[in-house]
Amino acid sequence: MSVTKKFLYVNRKAPYGTIYALESLEVVLIGAAFEQDVSLAFLDDGVFQLTKGQDTKGIGVKNFSPTFRALGDYEVTKLYIEQESLDERGLTKDDLQEIVYEDEDDDWAEKPSIRVVNRAEMAAIMADQDVVLSF
Amino acid sequence: MKIGVVISEGPYTHQAADSAYNFVKSAIAKGHEVPRVFFYHDGVNVSTRLSVPPQDERNIQINWTTLAKEHDIDLVVCIAAAQRRGLLDENEAKRQGKDANNIADGFRISGLGQLIEMGIQTDRLVTFGD
Numbered sequence: 001m002s003v004t005k006k007f008l009y010v011n012r013k014a015p016y017g018t019i020y021a022l023e024s025l026e027v028v029l030i031g032a033a034f035e036q037d038v039s040l041a042f043l044d045d046g047v048f049q050l051t052k053g054q055d056t057k058g059i060g061v062k063n064f065s066p067t068f069r070a071l072g073d074y075e076v077t078k079l080y081i082e083q084e085s086l087d088e089r090g091l092t093k094d095d096l097q098e099i100v101y102e103d104e105d106d107d108w109a110e111k112p113s114i115r116v117v118n119r120a121e122m123a124a125i126m127a128d129q130d131v132v133l134s135f
Numbered sequence: 136m137k138i139g140v141v142i143s144e145g146p147y148t149h150q151a152a153d154s155a156y157n158f159v160k161s162a163i164a165k166g167h168e169v170p171r172v173f174f175y176h177d178g179v180n181v182s183t184r185l186s187v188p189p190q191d192e193r194n195i196q197i198n199w200t201t202l203a204k205e206h207d208i209d210l211v212v213c214i215a216a217a218q219r220r221g222l223l224d225e226n227e228a229k230r231q232g233k234d235a236n237n238i239a240d241g242f243r244i245s246g247l248g249q250l251i252e253m254g255i256q257t258d259r260l261v262t263f264g265d
Binding site: 003005007019020023026027030031033034036130131132133134135 | 141143175176215216219246247248250251252254255256260262264
């Protein structure tokens with residue numbers, strides 16, 4: 001398909017408790033095959049989706065957080081997370097798992113996929129998109 | 136304008152499927168095209184033909200089936216979300232060894248690729264959710 005659009009997947013909900021986060025990730029993985037310009041946004045409780053050390057044994061659901069680390073292989077390399085949402089929840093960048101991709105334009109150097117942006121920057125990123133899917 | 140619609144909450148509990156229905160009717164009346172509606176998350180539950188709401192209430196599934204027939208709208212139900220929630224067409228029921236199917240006339244089960252494709256092919260994507 002020759003048309004390339006900017007797709008943004010907005011993740012606002014905690015990873016567990018509802019199915020939105022998991023079913024959002026399923027769209028991202030399928031959508032990767034369409035070779036669009038894909039970004040992910042994490043804000044509100046959605047920032048918990050990227051935290052490290054998730055352990056779901058006690059609630060009997062699958063821990064899907066390792067899948068985020070595979071996104072680089074699908075050429076999904078822009079994961080924007082909102083600073084204010086982290087602050088409001090007492091989280092810092094150190095609480096997030098490390099997610100990297102290999103930059104083919106820079107001799108396959110490993111680079112971080114997670115980019116912390118402030119609320120105004122997040123608004124600008126959203127305004128720049130063709131398609132916004134909110135979860 | 137070509138408009139794609141996503142419904143991401145279930146019928147009766149949430150207004151999303153009703154609001155989307157009214158939106159699509161109005162958009163078409165104003166001369167816009169709505170080639171496809173994609174049902175995701177609990178929105179897939181709209182597609183069961185086995186719901187029997189009280190007779191003095193609207194029937195959301197029948198509303199959609201009727202509207203789709205009138206205006207040739209492609210009603211697509213996400214297969215992954217549908218299977219989790221017990222919505223199967225005849226083929227899927229057979230494939231999964233289940234003894235029944237429940238997808239209503241006018242709906243078809245397909246993959247998430249249909250959602251992405253709709254995003255690419257339409258001018259606007261409008262989501263009705265929580």
